[in-house]
Amino acid sequence: MTGHEILLEMQAITKDFPGIRALNEVSFTLEQGQVHGLLGSNGAGKSTLIKVLGGFFSDYSGRILLEGAEADIRTPRQAADAGIAVIHQEFSLHPHLTVAENILLGREPLKKRAGMSFIDWDQLYIQAEDFLRGIGFELPIREKVEKLGVARQQLVQIAKALVQDTRILVMDEPTARLSSHEREDLFAVIQKLKQSGVGIIYISHFLEEVFMIADQITVLRDGEVVTSTSASELDHRSVVNLMVGREVAQTPVDVPEHGGVPILEVQNLTSPKEFQDVSFTLFKGEILGIAGLVGAGRTELARALFGASNGTLEGKIRIDGRDYTPTSPRAAIARGLALLPEDRKDQGLILQHSVADNITLTVLERLVNGPFIDSAARKERVQDLTTMVEVKAASPQVQVNTLSGGNQQKTVLGKWLAVQPEILILDQPTAGIDVGTKAEIYKLMEELVRAGVSLIVISDEPEELARVCQRVLIMRKGRIVNELHKPITSEEVLAGVTAEY
Ligand SMILES: Nc1ncnc2c1ncn2[C@@H]1O[C@H](COP(=O)(O)OP(=O)(O)OP(=O)(O)O)[C@@H](O)[C@H]1O
Ligand SMILES: [Mg+2]
Structure with a gap:
């Protein structure tokens, strides 16, 4: 591919919502075979810009040029016809349909019988399977999408966008719910697309990731472009400063040593299909992390403790020395336990x-x-x-x-x-949160602990666990396999999570 040919130019795009100007004269250029990182704090206007491109709004001002020719994009249909595929931050899948149906929705293979067209179901599953093999995604094609976890739903979402004849692919935080393994699969797909000349707009709050794959970076702040330059001109720190407009501290969370008083004691907790024989103690004033790959049973454990699990539980739990049976979220809240859910x-x-x-x-x-x-x-x-x-x-x-x-x-x-709450379980507390606000949420955790709250933090980000926790439990295949103590490094967490046992 030759590259450097301009695929897309958005010129002076302005978009207002009641009471707020989300985009102010934003200009944006995308070249063939380019990965263009679009960065900015929460509310900066990233999603709004790509929704304009995806034809979600008709009431914006400014011009959109595709390969030099003016294009009037005001509906999703017009965007799709122009070869623009958008994977949105919020899912837009049909939960009751299967994986294959979702991917091939609107382009189902047909067969004729008695002069009428019917969906050729056998063919649909064959096509879906071939396609997924081609892009290297492993997904259960006959499963209903609602039965999949968020990570795999995200993969379906991506597959669905790729199945079209796409020239411009937009991804709004595609990896927020992916495991490191699935991330690598996605990056491999991105490399392939790049080589075939597709232009990719990539939105993410994981800056490391953006630096890994982006050629060009545009930073938005409060609806305006603050910079647009080659990725090699920037580094992590300069991008953060551009996004936030000030320096952001990267210091670890500083809480006093806990006094060794147990607040939550879990003994041999088992939910047969989800996790087995889980035992641990959370101390008053402690921040305890739980690391693990997607599917390790962390979210299931959290939901079980909160009384939001469907499965039958065996084992023993005590809160503040008294027996506790998690029958419902209401009962959990009454005992001082709260859960910030993953989804x-x-x-x-x-x-x-x-x-x-x-x-x-x-x-x-x-x-x-x-x-x-x-x-x-x-x-x-x-x-x-x-x-x-x-x-x-x-x-x-x-x-x-x-x-x-x-x-x-x-x-x-x-x-x-x-x-x-007395005990707060946070499942992926900063997914989708910008770096500036992350620092504030960590500060908030610190304040909570100082005010006597005990925290359990489930996270996919080793840096986050290392920065926030005094202790980290490592879960694998439904079991706790290791425990790390402060000082904890992100490398240790990562090694623990990915190690083979
Ligand atoms: N449908 C809407 N109605 C009203 N205001 C909206 C709407 N969609 C977005 N906004 C506002 O426009 C601004 C930009 O939002 P946008 O979703 O583009 O931010 P973002 O950069 O994608 O942030 P994040 O990183 O949190 O996803 C925000 O102030 C938001 O509240
Ligand atoms: Mg957004």
């Missing part, structure tokens, strides 16, 4: 409701449980929390589904902090 869309938020409603949801739950609650003080607390997690929204009354991805995540965090 905010399914379990975390009511998207049609306001930020304020979502944050107070768990508090209302508590009001029902206990009569002696000072509601005025609590309301104030909620206000503090919104400020603390720094949700960027026009007002607390706006619907959650109008927030940027990272700000939705902050709202879920605020919601669970409002419960004022």
